Amino acid sequence: NAGVTQTPKFRILKIGQSMTLQCTQDMNHNYMYWYRQDPGMGLKLIYYSVGAGITDKGEVPNGYNVSRSTTEDFPLRLELAAPSQTSVYFCASSSPPYRASSYEQYFGPGTRLTVT
Amino acid sequence: RKEVEQDPGPFNVPEGATVAFNCTYSNSASQSFFWYRQDCRKEPKLLMSVYSSGNEDGRFTAQLNRASQYISLLIRDSKLSDSATYLCVVSSGAGSYQLTFGKGTKLSVIP
Numbered sequence: 001n002a003g004v005t006q007t008p009k010f011r012i013l014k015i016g017q018s019m020t021l022q023c024t025q026d027m028n029h030n031y032m033y034w035y036r037q038d039p040g041m042g043l044k045l046i047y048y049s050v051g052a053g054i055t056d057k058g059e060v061p062n063g064y065n066v067s068r069s070t071t072e073d074f075p076l077r078l079e080l081a082a083p084s085q086t087s088v089y090f091c092a093s094s095s096p097p098y099r100a101s102s103y104e105q106y107f108g109p110g111t112r113l114t115v116t
Numbered sequence: 117r118k119e120v121e122q123d124p125g126p127f128n129v130p131e132g133a134t135v136a137f138n139c140t141y142s143n144s145a146s147q148s149f150f151w152y153r154q155d156c157r158k159e160p161k162l163l164m165s166v167y168s169s170g171n172e173d174g175r176f177t178a179q180l181n182r183a184s185q186y187i188s189l190l191i192r193d194s195k196l197s198d199s200a201t202y203l204c205v206v207s208s209g210a211g212s213y214q215l216t217f218g219k220g221t222k223l224s225v226i227p
Contacts, residue, residue, distance in 0.1 A: 031213055042120070042203070042217040043160070050213075058214075090159055094213060103148045103207060105215060107159035 001026050004108035006091050012114045013081040021076040021111050023091030031094045032074040033058075033105065034066065036087040043090065049074055050096075081115045088112050120218035122204050128224045133194050137221045139187040139204030146216075148207040149180055151189050153200045154220065160203055163189075194225045 007022045025032065030051045035043040045058030049068040063085060065077040074093075078085060092105040121140045129135050141149075149166035164171065166178040166187055177190040187204055204218035 033214075035217075040124070040219065042219045045214065048214065096213075103150070103165070103213060103215070104162045107161070109159055 003027065004091055004093055004106050006089075006108035006111050008111060009109065010112045012116065013078075015081060015083065015115060017081050018077070018079050019081070019113075021078070021089055021091075021113075023074045023076065023108060024072050025074075025091075025093040025106070025108075026072065027093060027106065028071065029093035029106070030071065030096050032068065033092045033094075034064070034074070034076045035090045035092065036060065036085075037090060037110075038087050046076065046089075078113075083115050086113060086115045120204050120206055120216050122218040122221050124219060124221060126222040126224055128226055129194055130226050131194055131196060133225075134190065134192050135194060135223060136191075137189045137202055137204070137223075139189075139218055141185050141187070141204075141206045141216075143206065143208065143216070144185065146206040146208070149178075149187050150205040150215075151176075151178055151187075152203040152205050152217075154203055155200045160217075163202070191223075194223075196225050196227065199223055199225045 004025045033048045034046040037043045044060045047066040049055045055066050089111045091108040094105045119142050151163040152160040153163045154160040164173050166180045170179040175192045179188045201220040201222045203220045205215050208214040
C-alpha cells in the first residue's frame with residue numbers, strides 16, 4: 001500500500017492564482033481530512049469528509065473548497081490565492097469510528113505552498 | 117475555545133537522559149488521546165495512544181489524568197533518533213473522530 005499520497009510536493013503561486021492540491025489514499029478509509037500547518041503552530045483542520053459525496057467545514061475553511069467524488073480522492077481547491085495561505089498542507093485519512101484503530105490518522109507527506 | 121497546550125521547548129538533552137513532556141487540554145468531553153511524532157519537514161505519525169490506566173511501549177510511557185485534563189509522555193534512555201517534535205493530540209469531543217493538535221514540543225537529543 002502507498003498509504004496517503006499528495007501532489008505536488010512544492011508549489012509557488014502568485015496572488016490571485018488558483019490551484020488544486022491532490023490527495024489519494026489506498027487504504028479504503030471512509031474519513032479524510034485536510035490540515036494546514038503554519039510554522040510553530042499546530043495543525044488546523046480545513047475540511048473533512050466522512051465518505052464519498054459528504055464534506056464539511058473544519059476550523060479554517062475560508063478560501064478553500066473540497067470535493068469527494070470517490071472514496072480514494074479528496075482534492076483541495078484554492079481559489080484566488082493569498083499570502084495568508086502560505087503554509088504546509090497535509091491530507092490525512094482514518095477508519096470509521098466503530099473500528100478500534102479509528103482515531104489514528106494517516107498523513108500524506110504534505111504540500112509546501114508559497115503565495116507571493 | 118477548545119485547545120491543547122504544550123510546552124514548546126526546545127528540550128535539549130544528552131543521550132541516555134530521561135525527558136518528560138506535559139500537555140493540558142481544555143475540552144472535558146474529549147475521549148481519545150494520543151502522542152504523535154513529527155520529524156523535521158515530514159508528516160506527523162502516531163507514536164502511541166494514551167489510556168486512562170497509563171501505557172508503556174518500550175522506552176515510552178504515556179499517562180492521562182482526566183480530572184486534571186493532563187497528559188504526559190516520558191522517554192527513557194533517549195536516543196539520537198528520538199530527536200523530533202512531539203505533538204499532543206486529543207479528540208474534539210465525545211465520539212468525535214476529529215482531532216485537535218497541540219503546537220508540539222521539540223526535542224533534540226545531543227551526543
